[in-house]
Amino acid sequence: MHSHHSTAERIDAMTAEEVRSLDRAHVLHSWSAQDLIDPLPIAGAEGSYFWDYSGKRYLDFSSQLVNVNIGYQHPKVVAAIQEQAARLTTIQPSFANDARSQAARLIAEVAPNGLDTVFFTNGGAEAIENAVRMARLHTGRGKVLAAYRSYHGATAGAITLTGDPRRWASEPSAPGVVHFWGPYLYRSAFHAEDEEQERDRALQHLRDTLMVEGPHTVAAILLETVVGTNGILVPPDGYLQGVREICDEHGILLIADEVMAGFGRCGEWFAVDRWGVTPDLITFAKGVNSGYVPLGGVVLSDAVRASFATTPYPGGLTYSGHPLACASAVASIQAFHEEGIVGHARRLGEEVIGPGLAKLATRHASVGEVRGLGVFWAIELVRDRATREPLVPFNAGGEAAAPMVAVAAACKERGLWPMTNMNRVHVVPPCTTRRDEAEEGLAILDQALEVADRFVVG
Numbered sequence: 001m002h003s004h005h006s007t008a009e010r011i012d013a014m015t016a017e018e019v020r021s022l023d024r025a026h027v028l029h030s031w032s033a034q035d036l037i038d039p040l041p042i043a044g045a046e047g048s049y050f051w052d053y054s055g056k057r058y059l060d061f062s063s064q065l066v067n068v069n070i071g072y073q074h075p076k077v078v079a080a081i082q083e084q085a086a087r088l089t090t091i092q093p094s095f096a097n098d099a100r101s102q103a104a105r106l107i108a109e110v111a112p113n114g115l116d117t118v119f120f121t122n123g124g125a126e127a128i129e130n131a132v133r134m135a136r137l138h139t140g141r142g143k144v145l146a147a148y149r150s151y152h153g154a155t156a157g158a159i160t161l162t163g164d165p166r167r168w169a170s171e172p173s174a175p176g177v178v179h180f181w182g183p184y185l186y187r188s189a190f191h192a193e194d195e196e197q198e199r200d201r202a203l204q205h206l207r208d209t210l211m212v213e214g215p216h217t218v219a220a221i222l223l224e225t226v227v228g229t230n231g232i233l234v235p236p237d238g239y240l241q242g243v244r245e246i247c248d249e250h251g252i253l254l255i256a257d258e259v260m261a262g263f264g265r266c267g268e269w270f271a272v273d274r275w276g277v278t279p280d281l282i283t284f285a286k287g288v289n290s291g292y293v294p295l296g297g298v299v300l301s302d303a304v305r306a307s308f309a310t311t312p313y314p315g316g317l318t319y320s321g322h323p324l325a326c327a328s329a330v331a332s333i334q335a336f337h338e339e340g341i342v343g344h345a346r347r348l349g350e351e352v353i354g355p356g357l358a359k360l361a362t363r364h365a366s367v368g369e370v371r372g373l374g375v376f377w378a379i380e381l382v383r384d385r386a387t388r389e390p391l392v393p394f395n396a397g398g399e400a401a402a403p404m405v406a407v408a409a410a411c412k413e414r415g416l417w418p419m420t421n422m423n424r425v426h427v428v429p430p431c432t433t434r435r436d437e438a439e440e441g442l443a444i445l446d447q448a449l450e451v452a453d454r455f456v457v458g
Contacts (some may be wrong), residue, residue, distance in 0.1 A: 016041045016053030030154075031166070045072035048433045050417070058412070061429050061441050062419035063375075066228060066260050067286035070332055070341065071432040077292050080331030084324050093120075093320040100321035103329040107288070107299060110269040110333070112278040117300040119313075120321035124259035124285035125153025127296040128222070130315050131281045132157060134300065135220035135253040137314075138307040143213060145206075146222045147182040149230035152257055161222055164230055165395045180209045182223065184233050186369045186380065187388065199236035206246060215250035220281075225271035228260035229421055232378035232428075234371055240277045253280040253304070259296065260376075263287030264336060264431040267346025267374030274373070280304055287431070289332045295325035345431035349374040352435050353427060356442040366391060366452035377427040379445070381407070384458025390423035391455055403455045410448035416441050418448075 019041040029037060043053045048071055051057045063069060070077060084099060091097050104118040119134075121127045132144055146152065148163035159166065160173040167173070181189040183202040190201035210218060221243060227233035247254045256279035261271035265287055268274050272282070281304060285296030319325075336342060349372065357370040357377055368382035381391035381404070392404050404420050411418040411425075419426040425445070429438060 016043075019053075047071045047073070048430050048437050056415065058415055058417040059429075059437060059441050059444075060417045061411075061427055061445075062417055063428050063430050064291065065286070066265070066376075066419065066426070066428045067291045069264050069287035069345075069375075069431045070290040070335060071430040074290070074332070074335060074432075076335045077289065077328050077331045080327045081292060081324055084327035088323055090319075091323055092318070093316060097321065097323055097326070099323045099326035099330060103321070103326035103333075106330060106333040107284070107297070111282060111299045112270070112272060114278060115282060115299045115301050117302070117305040119298045119300065119315075120326070121285070121296040121298070121317055122294045122319055122322070122325075123153075123296040124257075124283060125155040125158040125296075126317065127259065127283035127285055127298050128152045128158040128161065128257065129155055131255050131283050131298045132161070132220065132222070133315055134281060134298065134304055134307070134313075135255060138304050139219040139251065139253060141217055141219040142176045143178060143218045144176060144220045144222055145178050145180055145209065145213070145218060147224070147227070148179045149182060149184060149227055149233060150222075150224055150257075151229045152222065152224075153259075178209065178213055178218075180206055182227065182233065183235050183239050184227075184231065185236070186371075195236040196238075199239045199242065202236075202239060203242040203246070206243065210246065210250065210252075215252065218250065218252050220253040220255050221247055222255040222257060224257045224259075224261060226261045226266055226373065226376060228376075229426075231380070231422075231424060232372050232376055232426055234373055235275075237275070240272065240275045244277050244279075247280075255279060255281045255283065257283050259283055259285045260287075264342045264345045265374055265376045265428075267342065267349055269342055271373075289325060289328040290430075292328045292332075293322065293325040294319075295322070295329055339432075341431050345374045348431075348433060348435065348438055349377070352438045353377055353442070356439065357427065360442065360446055360449060363446065364449040364453050365456045365458070366449060372427070375427075375429055375431050375433065379425045379427065379449075381423050381425065381449075381452050382458075383455055386458050389458075391452060392423050394422065396422070403452065406451050407448050410451045411444060414444045414447060416444040416448070418445075 049057050107118050108116045146161040150163040152158045152161045159170045160177045163179050183198045185198045192198035258270050262284045280301045282299040289295050361367040361370050366381050369380045383389045392401050408418050408420050
């Protein structure tokens with residue numbers, strides 16, 4: 001036993017080489033071919049930046065996985081975790097706990113009126129699993145409709161609901177899920193020519209889908225309020241209201257997946273606030289505490305909660321409402337209030353990122369469209385503006401994906417960490433990013449897009 005101990009190094013004394021070699025020997029990485037990747041060891045982070053062991057700093061335009069909304073190492077959130085750890089590290093969900101009670105109250109207060117109850121999970125996928133279970137039990141129906149351009153998580157139910165290619169490897173999958181096309185004017189499934197047409201035709205398509213599926217068999221319609229990883233697709237005004245009306249007409253629950261879009265990302269507490277729509281269930285995670293400790297959950301309408309007043313809710317998690325996670329959420333939400341972070345994110349989008357990306361679009365032939373809200377933006381890259389042919393094919397890998405890899409590499413070389421997906425660069429910095437930092441990142445993107453321009457044929 002003693003010899004075993006001497007081989008274990010203190011974590012904070014490890015070198016980059018030790019971190020890398022142990023990672024290669026013992027860690028299996030998500031969504032990756034293990035022998036084809038070389039994960040960069042990260043030494044630390046603060047604010048909008050993280051850095052490697054050589055001291056190279058990266059301005060983070062990805063917020064990790066679009067979750068570090070409050071930035072890195074926010075002192076109030078770090079202190080709250082430290083204080084909670086000293087007081088009580090863990091307690092099971094069947095007890096009442098001060099941190100959990102406070103977190104639930106603070107979340108209910110910023111949620112739309114009539115959504116007052118929170119079921120806590122450890123992340124977004126589990127939130128989806130439980131929201132769908134609640135919807136099925138509340139309605140007594142089985143089916144759920146979800147969009148093709150969506151990502152809802154990688155657990156069994158959530159990956160079935162997911163519309164993008166990450167679902168394929170898990171098929172055949174659970175029955176009872178039907179996919180439909182959501183609005184996306186730039187690549188309209190409905191041959192629409194403007195936002196209003198796209199909205200009306202997308203709603204008619206949803207009605208037609210329900211007609212042939214039997215609306216009385218459908219428990220819920222699930223959608224990302226603003227589609228995240230599948231393109232930062234901001235719905236046309238009136239679309240979400242239309243979906244709400246369709247749900248009400250047929251006794252179907254509306255589940256808003258706000259895992260990525262919520263907690264300041266769209267310049268609102270929840271993205272639904274922008275359109276004044278009240279869902280029956282909201283799933284959240286990511287920005288609720290910026291992933292400082294794993295946390296997610298479902299906010300339930302009073303009507304859905306009533307279904308479990310005298311009938312047990314048949315679901316649970318050992319770490320539901322974990323005190324360390326809840327304490328970090330309390331501190332984060334309080335900081336959001338005190339520091340005006342939601343308003344800052346909205347202004348950053350309106351005054352800096354939006355206009356900055358519009359300028360890039362005029363300068364680069366590879367930019368087909370820019371779109372977004374708050375600190376939630378996409379640059380869609382094309383080979384040909386006229387035909388809108390994507391810079392790389394759908395779901396490209398290997399050599400076919402090389403142009404996007406080159407754009408990302410050009411960003412990283414210059415100290416910007418980008419988020420890329422398919423043929424898009426997503427501009428998704430922390431909600432706390434300063435104006436000058438956002439401008440610095442846009443200036444680097446301007447240079448990196450010259451790489452994309454080389455592939456333009458049109």
